[in-house]
Ligand SMILES: [Zn+2]
């Protein structure tokens with residue numbers, strides 16, 4: 001039987017590719033912040049794009065941190081949904097199709113900030129010119145299907161927030177959506193979250209930093225997975241509560 005361990009995760013982190021993220025969110029600083037927080041698993045999830053995931057993954061690997069390849073999609077309903085994939089190839093295949101559905105509107109760097117693509121050594125290898133902070137022309141269900149087609153899972157982001165969230169925009173979790181979990185802000189513990197939003201009771205919850213700057217990594221609570229390995233397949237089992245895997249939200253300095 002596989003040996004199970006508690007692994008600390010932050011599955012929602014932006015890089016300099018996201019126009020709203022600070023310039024300090026390059027791979028070196030992101031990985032250093034993840035080390036400081038004793039993270040075992042890092043999810044890199046830029047808005048509607050994924051070009052910096054490989055750079056962070058390469059660097060994180062050398063520090064013993066696993067990167068789960070991801071993307072934070074803004075759907076046609078203006079809902080933010082985190083899509084995670086088993087590897088970079090699957091992310092790129094799905095990501096191409098998501099990115100292709102962005103409206104053809106250019107970024108205005110002086111207003112929104114640059115959308116910078118880097119390598120693991122933080123050389124700038126390009127600038128994303130399409131404005132990433134827009135809704136793609138895909139419904140929630142279409143994003144779900146696309147993600148599932150490439151072996152991924154979906155986790156609606158920051159569902160307790162008053163904007164760009166499943167609960168704020170739709171008021172409910174569509175029964176056929178079947179998310180692996182729902183993400184709540186780290187200001188909430190699970191009991192308070194369920195009190196505020198009773199609908200959450202039926203779902204597995206995780207929390208993440210949604211870091212856009214380095215200070216954001218320092219959250220009140222973190223997500224801990226009891227799994228055999230830091231892989232997407234294991235995280236999915238934990239979210240489903242299968243094969244003795246589990247996931248809990250606990251104060252960020254919890255040692256199991
Ligand atoms: Zn978001």
Ligand SMILES: [Zn+2]
Pocket residue numbers: 012014072157210
């Ligand atoms: Zn985000």
